[in-house]
Amino acid sequence: MNHKTPFVIKRIVAVSLLLLLLLLITMFIGISMGSTGSGLKAVLQSLSGEKGADSMLDTIVWQIRFPRVLLAALVGATLSLGGLVFQALLRNPLAEPYILGISGGSAIGAIIGILAGLSRFPGVSFTAFLGSIATLVLLLIMSSGQSILKKNTLLLSGVMVNAFCSAIIMFLVSMTQNAKLHNIIFWLMGDLSMSDIGQVGILAATLLPCFIILFLYSHSMNLLLMGNEMAQTMGVNIRRVTTILLVTTSFMVSSTVCHCGLLGFVGLVMPHLLRLILGPDHRVLVPACILSGGAYMVICDLLARLLPQQGEMPAGVITAMIGAPLFMYLLKRSKR
Amino acid sequence: MRYKYLVIVLPVLIFLSFSAGAQAVVKKTTDQLGRSIVVPDNPQRIVSLAPSITEIIYDLGQEHRLAGVTRFSDFPAEAAKLPKVGSFVRLDLERIVALKPDLCIAVKDGNPRAVVERLESLQVPVYVVNPKDLDSMMEAVIEIGALLNAGKKAKSLVQNMRLRIQRVEFLVAKASNRPRVFYQIGISPIVSAGPDTFIHELISLAGGKNLSQGPARYPRFSREQVLILSPEVFIITSMAKGEVFESVKKEWSRWPAIPAVRNQRIFLVDSNLFDRPTPRLLDGLELLARLIHPELFKEEQ
Numbered sequence: 001m002n003h004k005t006p007f008v009i010k011r012i013v014a015v016s017l018l019l020l021l022l023l024l025i026t027m028f029i030g031i032s033m034g035s036t037g038s039g040l041k042a043v044l045q046s047l048s049g050e051k052g053a054d055s056m057l058d059t060i061v062w063q064i065r066f067p068r069v070l071l072a073a074l075v076g077a078t079l080s081l082g083g084l085v086f087q088a089l090l091r092n093p094l095a096e097p098y099i100l101g102i103s104g105g106s107a108i109g110a111i112i113g114i115l116a117g118l119s120r121f122p123g124v125s126f127t128a129f130l131g132s133i134a135t136l137v138l139l140l141i142m143s144s145g146q147s148i149l150k151k152n153t154l155l156l157s158g159v160m161v162n163a164f165c166s167a168i169i170m171f172l173v174s175m176t177q178n179a180k181l182h183n184i185i186f187w188l189m190g191d192l193s194m195s196d197i198g199q200v201g202i203l204a205a206t207l208l209p210c211f212i213i214l215f216l217y218s219h220s221m222n223l224l225l226m227g228n229e230m231a232q233t234m235g236v237n238i239r240r241v242t243t244i245l246l247v248t249t250s251f252m253v254s255s256t257v258c259h260c261g262l263l264g265f266v267g268l269v270m271p272h273l274l275r276l277i278l279g280p281d282h283r284v285l286v287p288a289c290i291l292s293g294g295a296y297m298v299i300c301d302l303l304a305r306l307l308p309q310q311g312e313m314p315a316g317v318i319t320a321m322i323g324a325p326l327f328m329y330l331l332k333r334s335k336r
Numbered sequence: 337m338r339y340k341y342l343v344i345v346l347p348v349l350i351f352l353s354f355s356a357g358a359q360a361v362v363k364k365t366t367d368q369l370g371r372s373i374v375v376p377d378n379p380q381r382i383v384s385l386a387p388s389i390t391e392i393i394y395d396l397g398q399e400h401r402l403a404g405v406t407r408f409s410d411f412p413a414e415a416a417k418l419p420k421v422g423s424f425v426r427l428d429l430e431r432i433v434a435l436k437p438d439l440c441i442a443v444k445d446g447n448p449r450a451v452v453e454r455l456e457s458l459q460v461p462v463y464v465v466n467p468k469d470l471d472s473m474m475e476a477v478i479e480i481g482a483l484l485n486a487g488k489k490a491k492s493l494v495q496n497m498r499l500r501i502q503r504v505e506f507l508v509a510k511a512s513n514r515p516r517v518f519y520q521i522g523i524s525p526i527v528s529a530g531p532d533t534f535i536h537e538l539i540s541l542a543g544g545k546n547l548s549q550g551p552a553r554y555p556r557f558s559r560e561q562v563l564i565l566s567p568e569v570f571i572i573t574s575m576a577k578g579e580v581f582e583s584v585k586k587e588w589s590r591w592p593a594i595p596a597v598r599n600q601r602i603f604l605v606d607s608n609l610f611d612r613p614t615p616r617l618l619d620g621l622e623l624l625a626r627l628i629h630p631e632l633f634k635e636e637q
Contacts, residue, residue, distance in 0.1 A: 034430050035428050035430050035431055036430050036431055036434035056433060056434065056436050057434075059433055059458055060430050060433050060434060063457075063458055064429050064430050064433060064458075065430070186426065193429070194448070194450045194451070194454070196454055196457065312426075312428070
């Protein structure tokens, strides 16, 4: 057993470095393209420390695109990791924060917070977190009593929780005369456009500890996947570990929702792809998911920025267009 | 001795000339929200963040200062040829910054506050106007005129508008009644404009009684609510153009109990004359007065 650990570490480091490179490349592409064309030269100039002649391009690249790309990377990392954790804990390959209604619950909380006039941080973040916990509890109550292994019960519960959440959201939107909700429809579709570096910094500061917690528990996730009894004999306190993982994940997801709304199906794509390539070891999968999920979201956001001739589309449209067909495929395959 | 004087006087003179020069380049002002901002004295690259602002700048004859406009800036027609920076509720920050504006002019209602704040953090001065009614619209014209060194033109525009309002008021004062007006903005659901809107103010000034009395600014109605209100004049805006208008008109025609239907007083109007806070609101006012009180205008002709 002892001589195997260094191999795992080596593998983690190798995979992480490779995916970090991928993330950096996509981020570089992300900041060098935008609605006003390519700023490749400005990015290279700034990176090499040269003082660019065009300060306007500099501003666009570093103060408008850079925070946005950073936000996309953080959000993609969070949602992919969220998908990975839910899939492991619920032992269901189709679990994902959006599909389970966790994102919807956060959105309700966030809207209530906005209507109450709270500031984005910590006020709205807190109400969003409460919303996500409420839907999580609802979901667990609905699927408890039966074996949690039953895939369809859980998914169906999620679908219903989601439908209920969107009804409440529409209710709140229709009831209010509040001008603050002007942009809500866009926000609900997943919107990364209004990111400034301060907010991204706060988000990063709240998310990074969660990433670390989840990585520390990645071995427990491996054991949990072998079955509850097996995990218990290996010394895992199932109740405690499950609670910590679920609450941490919900917290992460709710913080991203109040920054950029609902981005669906992000938690499906990368975890599945990575499991296919790297195998089921969560000690490798957790860091891999963080890095590649970030890269995936940066690309989705880039497409959302570049595809429309005028203006831009919400990034959620892109993630759903990629993720939903994958979901259908996985559903079809899992039935066999 | 002389040289000693020079040593003291010269730097002072140089300093004064520099500070005078600096004062000539920028000026401090207060926008309609009461925020004090520093704007260029003679702005050359203005990005207008709403169609109404674009119209006012054209009315003032200052269009040579415009560097960019929003997507639906379609009046006058040549405004549509200017570079676009997104729609006024969905502004494209990157495009705005890329135009290197020395001043942006925004409206409080519609432009997202977050964009204004981000522009300011990027050192782009943003002047916000807040037209809520005819008076504050005219105020906005004066203020934009002052910003663009076109104060004289702005004053004469406003004077002309005041005369036109007085003329309508004078005519409407002779009317014997105030017809009940239902102003339909949205087709499905049926949406009208309540108090605190330009439409409400214009209907009242034009001698009508706006049937939608709030409390919301843009309240929704069911069909039976509209029937009970029994409007005498029905006005539908051109957000529903052509065929849609015909089908909506046909829809209402099924209820001859509505006086407006019986007397064939269902009209289509151009929404841009009623919801954009620009001098064209006066065209809207005169049009409404003609539709609501045709008898007064017959006498006049």
